[in-house]
Amino acid sequence: MNRSPSPSSSSPAHALADAAGPASDAAQAATSPCEPRASDPSHSSSSVPLDAAALAALATRIRTWGRELGFGAIGISDTDLSHAEAGLAAWLEAGCHGEMDYMAKHGMKRARPPELVAGTRRVITVRMAYLPAAVLSPDAATVQGLPPENEPQDAVDAASRNAGTPRESTHGDWRARERARLADPQAAIVSIYARGRDYHKVLRARLQQLAERIEGEIGAYGHRVFTDSAPVLEVELAQKAGVGWRGKHTLLLQRDAGSLFFLGEIYVDLPLPTDADDPAESAANVPETAGAHCGSCTRCIAACPTGAITAPYRVDARRCISYLTIELKGSIPLELRELIGNRVYGCDDCQLVCPWNKFAQAAPVADFDARHGLDRATLVELFGWSAKEFDERMQGSAIRRIGYECWSRNIAVAMGNALRAPRSDAAMRGREIHESAAQGSALHNRALRADRALDDTARAAIVAALRSREHDESVLVREHVRWALEAA
Structure with missing residues (x-):
């Protein structure tokens, strides 16, 4: 995936997998042991001789x-990630992986593909956009009262110096719409990547089809398919394959696609020519270094609500909202709760402010379209789901993995933050949101909260919803509900 709180992934629970920095991919989403193997590289090779x-x-x-x-892009790399080992080790040693014990469990296997899958000689890396096509439609609703996108001049200059003048976007103001919802304390914000079908299922099926096409061409060969579910340094491999470069938020960026895409890999035992070896053959896939086209822009760092991006290319998962709302199973630290705002699953703030996401591409499949109104749901609406309704509605969704208890915990925190919002309209609509992103994470979050006020009716509805679960059977939920009600 291209987004999650660890140094090995590419999705938005979407970049923790790459949080260790340019020298390592620390983990950004859900991971489980390994993908089911299609064929073992240590025991098979192509049945057709290949020169x-x-x-x-x-x-x-x-x-x-x-x-x-x-x-949207396909690249091929070798398996040498020795340059990433020191950064990965330091990130783990510092405890930046939090309670994601699986990050440390596999040790350096993340940086050594042949140790994970014996016989691996090359890695095929792919990316797939996940922004729903309807979001980019010229007919999509516009946001009233928010100013047009105001990109920081240094980022624009950097883009112009390194890649030619960026093309004008024809995608409308989808980021403005997302920011408008962030500014609405009643809105329940689910990270864009998680609003549709579970990306693991979608990418895995298509990667397997690609692997089978190869087999149909050359016969049996050793391979294994991965989709953000194994100890794989995805961003390092993708960068090496020329699929993009690591941004300062640790996610992979691509000039024509921004960062709103998933990554997937096929480990193979075939000595295919790599993109680094043959850039003419791979066309646009020229391997790039971390931050290649970020210039002096640090907007993603300033915009992080919790200050989780502790340095360029480094994320401390323990402060990342994706980690806090997805990976953390216990109580959310008190000092971080207000900074979470109304985000109930993941966080896209660093992507919303990135100038390169003016060029975000539409998903090629409808699977990633929002389901069950997750792109417009309110906190009260989602908090009213029963455990049965949660399981039924989240069937086939990546969200189901966190379970009903953590889902309820997250919403309770967001409702408490809504109650802490001002009671009257603020006069800073839009402008302060932009200004705050350049001034610091805490102010950024306060500005978003203050942009809209709760009226008495909305406030009463939130208080009533919280009180209905004040004696919830879950100790975890009760604790967060009572914290939320302190602001009633």
Whole structure:
């Protein structure tokens, strides 16, 4: 995935997997042991002899097949990630992975693909956009009262210096709409990547199809498919394959797609030519270094509500809202609760302020379209779901993994923050949101909360919803509900 709180992933629970910094991919989402193996590289190889010319032709066909399957970019790299080991070790040693014990459990296997899957010689990395097409539609509703996007000049200058003048976006103001919902204390904010079908299922199926096309061409060969569910340094591999560069928020960025995409990999035992070896063959896939086109822009760092981006290319998962609302199973630290605002699952703030996301691409499939109104739901609405309703509605969603208890915990915190919002309209609409992003994370979050006020009716509805679960059977939920009611 391209977003999560650890140094190995590419999704928005969407970048923790890459939080260790440019030298390592620390984990950004849910991970489980390993993907089911399709074929073991340590016990099989191509049944058809392949010389250099045949391998080069196969690599070209792999890219073509990948595009046909909806992948926006396909790159091939070798398996040498030794440069990432020191950063990964330091990130783990500092405890930045929090309670994600699986991050430390696999040790350096993350940076050593052949140790994870014996016989691996190359890694095929793909990306797939997840921003729903309807969000980018010219017919999408506009936001009244918010100013047009105001990109920081240094980021624009950096983009111009490094990549030519960025193209004008034709995608409208989807980021303004997201910011408007963040400014509404009644709104329940679910990270964009998690509003639709579980990306693990979507990418895994298409990666398997790609692997099978290769097998149909050359016969049996050793391979294994991964989708943010194994100890894989996804961003490091993607960067090495020329699929993009690591941004200062630790997510992978691409000039024509921003960062709103998932990553997936196929480990293979085939000595395919890499993008670094043959840039002419791979066309646009020229490997780049971390921050290659970020210039002096630090907007993502300033915009982080909790200050989790502790330095360029480094995230402390323990402060990241994606970690706090997804990976953390216990009580959310008191000092961080107000900073969470109305975010109930994940956080997209660092992506919303990134200038490169003017070029975010539409998802090639409808699977990532928002389900059950998660793009417009209110806190009271979601808090009213029973455990049965949660399980039924979140079937096939990445959200189901956290369970009803943590889901309720998160919403209770957001409701407490709504009650802490001002009682009258603030006069800073829009402008202060932009200004605060440049001044610091705490002010950023306060400005978002203060942009809209709760009226008496909305306030009463939130208090009533909280009191209805003041004696919830879950100790965890009760504790967070009572904290929320302190502001009633």
